[in-house]
Amino acid sequence: MRLLSIFILAGILCGGTNNALSKASAAMKAGMYKEALGHISVAQKTDETNPDVYRMKALLHEALDEPKLALSAWKNCLKYSMDEFMSSEAKIHIQSLSAE
Amino acid sequence: MKKFFFIPSILLTISCWYGPAVNESYNFNNVGSIKIIPVNDHTYMPGSGEMVETSLSHNFLKYGFDVNEETPRSPRVSIGTGYQTLELSCIITEYTDAELIVVPYLYEDRGTSTTTVSQSASANANTDNAETSSSTTTKIDGGAISSGSKINYTRARVGIILKMRDKDTGSLVWSNSYWYSGLELHRTTEICVRNGINQVRKLFQ
Numbered sequence: 107m108r109l110l111s112i113f114i115l116a117g118i119l120c121g122g123t124n125n126a127l128s129k130a131s132a133a134m135k136a137g138m139y140k141e142a143l144g145h146i147s148v149a150q151k152t153d154e155t156n157p158d159v160y161r162m163k164a165l166l167h168e169a170l171d172e173p174k175l176a177l178s179a180w181k182n183c184l185k186y187s188m189d190e191f192m193s194s195e196a197k198i199h200i201q202s203l204s205a206e
Numbered sequence: 207m208k209k210f211f212f213i214p215s216i217l218l219t220i221s222c223w224y225g226p227a228v229n230e231s232y233n234f235n236n237v238g239s240i241k242i243i244p245v246n247d248h249t250y251m252p253g254s255g256e257m258v259e260t261s262l263s264h265n266f267l268k269y270g271f272d273v274n275e276e277t278p279r280s281p282r283v284s285i286g287t288g289y290q291t292l293e294l295s296c297i298i299t300e301y302t303d304a305e306l307i308v309v310p311y312l313y314e315d316r317g318t319s320t321t322t323v324s325q326s327a328s329a330n331a332n333t334d335n336a337e338t339s340s341s342t343t344t345k346i347d348g349g350a351i352s353s354g355s356k357i358n359y360t361r362a363r364v365g366i367i368l369k370m371r372d373k374d375t376g377s378l379v380w381s382n383s384y385w386y387s388g389l390e391l392h393r394t395t396e397i398c399v400r401n402g403i404n405q406v407r408k409l410f411q
């Protein structure tokens with residue numbers, strides 16, 4: 107009797123968000139802000155209410171001189187933030203960007 | 207009973223007020239110029255004083271004021287035809303190039319799918335036919351959304367206090383503090399100072 111076993115790995119699809127945010131962080135450190143924003147968009151699909159991620163996104167848009175997108179991200183950061191300091195930071199940025 | 211509600215409401219109002227402090231009796235229409243006093247460096251960042259100072263005169267210029275830099279490190283901003291001079295001083299309260307920000311997040315483990323195929327074949331010498339059999343087993347790990355991971359990045363933070371006093375009388379006429387955050391230090395400095403100057407110019411409109 108001959109036994110033949112074949113293992114087929116149909117797909118290891120792990121590490122969606124985890125990987126995307128790590129890549130965003132690495133891209134930010136390298137100064138590749140556009141690429142970082144792309145990875146953040148992927149990460150946000152599973153964590154849509156994370157104020158820290160919105161803050162990260164807002165800072166990237168500001169660095170890329172995209173005030174309208176930055177303003178929108180700061181507003182979402184303020185909406186979901188439970189932290190007083192972060193809310194205060196968001197308000198300062200919203201005020202500054204609205205004055206432009 | 208009234209005191210019980212009145213005192214906390216006053217304290218709450220004071221703690222929530224972040225606007226500038228203005229001497230209401232001072233007439234800003236009489237101001238002819240503003241002299242910018244040299245800015246001292248922040249303790250941890252040599253050269254920061256000059257950067258903020260340059261940004262102050264740059265922003266005045268950007269808002270349409272005439273800036274005279276005849277005297278080194280002491281620019282004079284023309285405001286109007288008034289006879290009074292104000293001295294603008296700036297204290298750098300924070301000048302951080304790389305503040306570490308930790309981002310906690312939820313991550314999605316999208317699971318795995320493993321398929322095992324087993325095949326066996328047997329042949330008997332007494333018969334002409336060989337028998338084969340196969341079976342397929344698939345294991346699926348559905349994954350989960352879990353938390354506990356984090357990444358980090360660095361950002362810059364700049365804080366300043368601006369003060370204006372009348373050169374002749376020495377009385378403080380206006381003051382406010384500002385801070386801003388960003389990914390690049392020079393840009394963060396620029397916006398922080400701009401927010402301050404934007405408020406100063408409104409005094410003379």
